[in-house]
Amino acid sequence: MKRLFLMIVAIAWVGLSTCPAYAEETKTEASKTEQSQKNEVADSLKTPKEPKADNVGSAQGVASVAAEKQSREVTTKETMIATIVLVSLALVVSLLLFWLVWRKLNHQLSRVYGKMNEMKTNLKYNVQKIEDLQTRISSCEKKVEALHSELGALKNDLSRLISEMQAQPVAEEIAAPPVYQVKTWYGMYESSRNGFSVKYITTDKETTSQFIIYQTSETSAEFAIIETISNDLFSGAKEACEVLDGDPMNFIKISVERKGQLMLEGNTWKVTEPVQIRLY
Structure with missing residues (x-):
């Protein structure tokens, strides 16, 4: 992209530097042509024969028409050159702006992609933690169920023992042997x-x-x-x-x-x- 930008700038610089020289050369050629036509008209007027008045007028009219036509052509060429220069400058500026915008967007996209990758990594880590927590919760639930089962069995055993003890007859109290003082x-x-x-x-x-x-x-x-x-x-x-x-x-x-x-x-x-x- 940098090479393309440099090539565009070089082409625009060459065009801008060439256009004034071409315009100057065109002006020089037009002035030379106009001068040669004037010289021809002057030479024709200096001949010993006395031309007629209508011939002299017609010659001057032809010269003025040719000069006007030549000036129009020069003006048209200058307008075309100016238009080409302006279009080239507009194209260069547009490409420059496009490159700047593309560079900024590329930088922003890179940052966005970086944040997205970071978010994906964090999301994977959080998902893994959630899965581990779910596994631990499942294990705890199984342990709680096992403890409930054991407690139920112990409760049943205790109830049975209490029932058996209540069903047994009360034994007579055995008199304690007398304690003699030493x-x-x-x-x-x-x-x-x-x-x-x-x-x-x-x-x-x-x-x-x-x-x-x-x-x-x-x-x-x-x-x-x-x-x-x-x-x-x-x-x-x-x-x-x-x-x-x-x-x-x-x-x-x-x-x-x-x-x-x-x-x-x-x-x-x-x-x-x-x-x-x-x-x-």
């Missing part, structure tokens, strides 16, 4: 034929006490040996103990691993399980 006693043991028995039990802690007794019921109790007992005191109670580690004849401290068990037989507490100890 009592802490102190006591000495003595040997007997039926094992070991508590010689006496007191609630007062004495220096000669060897065992701490914890009553757990009316007929049972737990006991533990005092950790600070001496060798002499331990010698009278060692048969009620199970020594796990250490020398019974040489120790300074007793550690209780497990309490022993006492059982009330008549009025006497008997050892059923010895206390387990370690000697240090």
Whole structure:
């Protein structure tokens, strides 16, 4: 398009530059022709023969007609040249305006096409997002339906269990066993034929006490040996103990691993399980 525009401008420039020269050349030729005709008329008048008056008048009339005709032809040529120049200029201006308008329209169309492509891309992206959302919504709806089904099944199971529980007879309440308050006693043991028995039990802690007794019921109790007992005191109670580690004849401290068990037989507490100890 740029090449075509340049060619049109060049043609118009050549036409504009050539037309004045052609007009000037035409004017020169017309003036030369008119001058030659005048010279011929003058030569004919200078001849020795005296022409008649009507011949002289006719010659002058012919010369004036020829000059007028020549001037008309020159004027016509000049008018044609001016018309061609104006038409060429109008054509050049029209082509220039057309090129400018076409260029602007092309630029606008390019922008419109760019926006259309961008809108198409955004539309495709939005459509994809909508499809993804629809897929997620469908998945959520399926999950909700599954949960409704599970809840319905659980509701039915719960209703059945409630009905079964209501149909069962009410069981009699079982009396809770009595709770005995743990009592802490102190006591000495003595040997007997039926094992070991508590010689006496007191609630007062004495220096000669060897065992701490914890009553757990009316007929049972737990006991533990005092950790600070001496060798002499331990010698009278060692048969009620199970020594796990250490020398019974040489120790300074007793550690209780497990309490022993006492059982009330008549009025006497008997050892059923010895206390387990370690000697240090």
